[in-house]
Amino acid sequence: MAKVKKQPRPKAVTPKGFRDYFGEEVSQRSEMLRAIAGVYHHYGFDALETSAVETVEALGKYLPDVDRPNEGVFAWQEYDESDDGDWMALRYDLTAPLARVYAQHRNDLPTPYRRYAMGPVWRNEKPGPGRYRQFYQCDADTVGTASMAADAEICMMLSDTLEKVGIPRGDYLVRVNNRKVLDGILEAISVTDPNQREAVMRTIDKFDKIGSEGVAQLLNEGRLDASGAYIDGVGLTQEQIWPVISFLTAKSDTVAETMTNLRAAVGDSKVGQEGIAELELMGALFAAAGYGDDRILIDPSIVRGLGYYTGPVFEAELTFEIFDEKGRKRQFGSVAGGGRYDGLVKRFTGQEVPAVGLSIGVDRLLAALREKGRLATSPTGPVVVTVMDRARMADYQAMVAELRNAGIRAEVYLGNPKNFGNQLKYADKRNSPIAVIEGGEEKDRGVVQIKDLILGARIAENATLEEWKERPSQFEVGRGDLVAKVREILAGQG
Known part of the structure; x- marks a missing residue:
């Protein structure tokens, strides 16, 4: 009789790109989620909990920074005797499920619909240091109104949330920009080809890393990157490049001066002027509610996934310095962001539905609080x-x-x-x-x-x-x- 082959024991290892969380970390996250939910609820937002799984069709190709359908998600096909079966996927954010929920239940929901959601999301991307395939997000969105008051309120709520969880005034800034202003720039310099527009926006996204000179080189003929490799440029003329750089560097000492600089950059573009007017209105709303430049700042250099958004965009940046693994000083960076996305629900309804929202990266925010020594390191046991x-x-x-x-x-x-x-x-x-x-x-x-x-x-x-x-x-x-x-x-x- 043949000897039965012994089954090898499974390896006790965490899957690549994932991690385990133990008592202290789970407790700290739970406490933060409670604090954030308290602010969202205080602002009149209602909780929504959606399924962790959506159809791939419902998710579409709206994964930020991924331009190929269904890339970046964990997906599988459910086979059925009657057909080939639907493709299902773990949600990659909390916004795509919201679009589906609103389209499905819009007749029963109030308009505008204000909801917040919290939970894990999954990205099928290459993991790296501090970059995991599963992480927590805390979102709040207003669906069904085009009022800039909704956008301003989201930014103010983000400011209040950061302070509530332990980031004091002076250690953060919520920076605000508008996608329409960039559209106005592209219109003013006669960039109409979709591929070239996309190339310009991808280049602008690198502004915080390579500065205005690096952006100008990439918009023109190209440049050598840090590794010595040559990157081909977009091919714009110097006359076309100047308004783009003016847009990125328009921030001045006052909102009024910043708006003047932006108007000069967009010229006669109607959509550009509309974006500037929206920024001015938001600035007035911030001032009326007592949110000064030390908390929320109009800053045209913020270019947050502009291909995804349709109006105002914003980002919460932590301004204090930390030391990296090599002992070098650096700023902590972004922990949250969002903006207006008026085209997401239209995929389901055929009609444009205005919407604006924010998303907080819980793990990064927890890391920031640990850096500042604002989290208990020895929780009390039983x-x-x-x-x-x-x-x-x-x-x-x-x-x-x-x-x-x-x-x-x-x-x-x-x-x-x-x-x-x-x-x-x-x-x-x-x-x-x-x-x-x-x-x-x-x-x-x-x-x-x-x-x-x-x-x-x-x-x-x-x-x-x-x-x-x-x-x-x-x-x-x-x-x-x-x-x-x-x-x-x-x-x-x-």
């Missing part, structure tokens, strides 16, 4: 009730129930109780603030021992023997005083 006698598990469970009923996070030790030291090591790994001890002697006397693990660790590290005597870290109290004493110690730990 109070641990130790087990001195396995036969008395009911007594220990009764203690845990009392603590939980009093609103105190608690658990009973469920490992092998023979080695008491291991129980305290377990409590230490759990970042437990307190251990509760009741042996047979304590049971007979009607008392419990309550050990302040936080104070005990501090004293063991820093204190002298005399301080040990002055500041006890273990207390004996009556069994009936268990909850009160635990509360007192927790309050003292802050």
